[in-house]
Amino acid sequence: MLIGELAQRAGTSTRTLRYYEQHGLIRSRRATNGYRAFDEAELRVVHEIRALLAVGFDLDDIRPFVACLRAGHATGDVCPDSVAVLRRKLDEVDTCLARLNTVREKLDHQLNEAIAHRERTCLRRTAP
Amino acid sequence: MLIGELAQRAGTSTRTLRYYEQHGLIRSRRATNGYRAFDEAELRVVHEIRALLAVGFDLDDIRPFVACLRAGHATGDVCPDSVAVLRRKLDEVDTCLARLNTVREKLDHQLNEAIAHRERTCLRRTAP
DNA sequence: GCTTGCCTTGACACCGGCGGCAACGTTTAG
DNA sequence: CTAAACGTTGCCGCCGGTGTCAAGGCAAGC
Numbered sequence: 625m626l627i628g629e630l631a632q633r634a635g636t637s638t639r640t641l642r643y644y645e646q647h648g649l650i651r652s653r654r655a656t657n658g659y660r661a662f663d664e665a666e667l668r669v670v671h672e673i674r675a676l677l678a679v680g681f682d683l684d685d686i687r688p689f690v691a692c693l694r695a696g697h698a699t700g701d702v703c704p705d706s707v708a709v710l711r712r713k714l715d716e717v718d719t720c721l722a723r724l725n726t727v728r729e730k731l732d733h734q735l736n737e738a739i740a741h742r743e744r745t746c747l748r749r750t751a752p
Numbered sequence: 753m754l755i756g757e758l759a760q761r762a763g764t765s766t767r768t769l770r771y772y773e774q775h776g777l778i779r780s781r782r783a784t785n786g787y788r789a790f791d792e793a794e795l796r797v798v799h800e801i802r803a804l805l806a807v808g809f810d811l812d813d814i815r816p817f818v819a820c821l822r823a824g825h826a827t828g829d830v831c832p833d834s835v836a837v838l839r840r841k842l843d844e845v846d847t848c849l850a851r852l853n854t855v856r857e858k859l860d861h862q863l864n865e866a867i868a869h870r871e872r873t874c875l876r877r878t879a880p
Numbered sequence: 881g882c883t884t885g886c887c888t889t890g891a892c893a894c895c896g897g898c899g900g901c902a903a904c905g906t907t908t909a910g
Numbered sequence: 911c912t913a914a915a916c917g918t919t920g921c922c923g924c925c926g927g928t929g930t931c932a933a934g935g936c937a938a939g940c
Contacts, residue, residue: 628916638917640898657906659917679855682896701866702873710863717856724852727807728845735838738829745830756886766887767928785936787887810926 625662627652634670641670647683649673649690669693672700680717685709753790755780762798769798775811777801777818797821800828808845813837 631638644650645660650669652660669690676686688709689700700706759766772778773788778797780788797818804814816837817828828834 626917637899639900642919643898657917659906677897679858699866699869701862702869704870707863707866707870710859710866714856714859714863717852717859721849721852721856724845724849728842728849730807731838731842731845734829735835735842738827738835738838741827741830742832742835754887765928767930770889771927785887787936805927 625664625666627660627662630662630666630670633667634674636670636674644670644673644683649683649686665693679713681709681713685713753792753794755788755790758790758794758798761795762802764798764802772798772801772811777811777814793821807841809837809841813841 625633627638627641631641634641641650645652650662650666650673652662652666655661672689672693673683673686676689677683688703688705692703692706693700695703697703701710753761755766755769759769762769769778773780778790778794778801780790780794783789800817800821801811801814804817805811816831816833820831820834821828823831825831829838
């Protein structure tokens with residue numbers, strides 16, 4: 625499979641695939657003309673990459689999942705390293721959620737105070 | 753007040769202050785030697801900027817707050833434009849929270865599945 | 881006069897996942 | 911023969927707030 629076909633089937637660009645390869649996430653042989661030749665299996669790998677990126681993982685985080693797939697597992701998340709990343713990411717998300725909730729409260733409070741202040745000082749210009 | 757003093761009092765770097773000035777957020781006169789001279793009032797402005805940046809605002813978002821302070825208000829958030837930004841930011845945060853919660857659920861599910869799978873296939877290497 | 885420590889502007893580096901372009905080789909169809 | 915449609919490598923741009931360095935002007939104490 626040439627890079628264009630893989631890109632189309634995976635719903636990405638050739639530029640993206642070269643980038644993944646350059647960073648060791650996907651693999652290819654080279655034909656005599658220098659063209660990359662991809663195995664069918666790489667399609668699944670690309671899908672895994674895309675799915676994890678969409679969730680907020682970066683390429684380094686994703687590497688263990690790819691390795692897990694290459695090791696023959698049906699999914700990329702059952703290997704110890706992948707599980708470790710999942711745990712860490714879950715922690716990160718929880719931390720982020722906590723911070724974001726704090727920010728939300730602050731914003732909400734600040735917004736209400738500001739509106740209250742404007743009403744006290746009779747500066748309402750927009751209808752309630 | 754010279755830039756070094758303002759930087760120290762505001763807890764930032766001179767580089768940062770020049771950047772803010774370059775982007776129209778703080779103001780200075782120039783002494784005959786070319787040095788920036790800052791009013792005391794700018795200290796408060798810088799504090800406002802830093803506080804909002806810390807919450808996740810970008811410099812463009814912050815501009816109305818600074819204008820509000822300069823208009824003589826005790827706080828930067830009571831002016832209509834600031835309130836509008838606050839509303840928008842609150843919406844953004846809510847959207848972000850929603851997405852993050854979705855991600856959290858996915859991760860949690862995926863993690864549990866992976867662990868369950870490993871236990872089914874007797875690959876436990878770490879003590880429970 | 882010399883050093884030290886302020887200040888000035890300007891410009892590059894960073895991070896990460898690409899987009900996009902240049903300049904060029906290959907294959908295939910007409 | 912040529913044009914179109916693929917492939918290759920390499921490099922710049924982006925985004926935003928800062929760090930950091932260069933190369934130089936000023937202030938003040940010895």
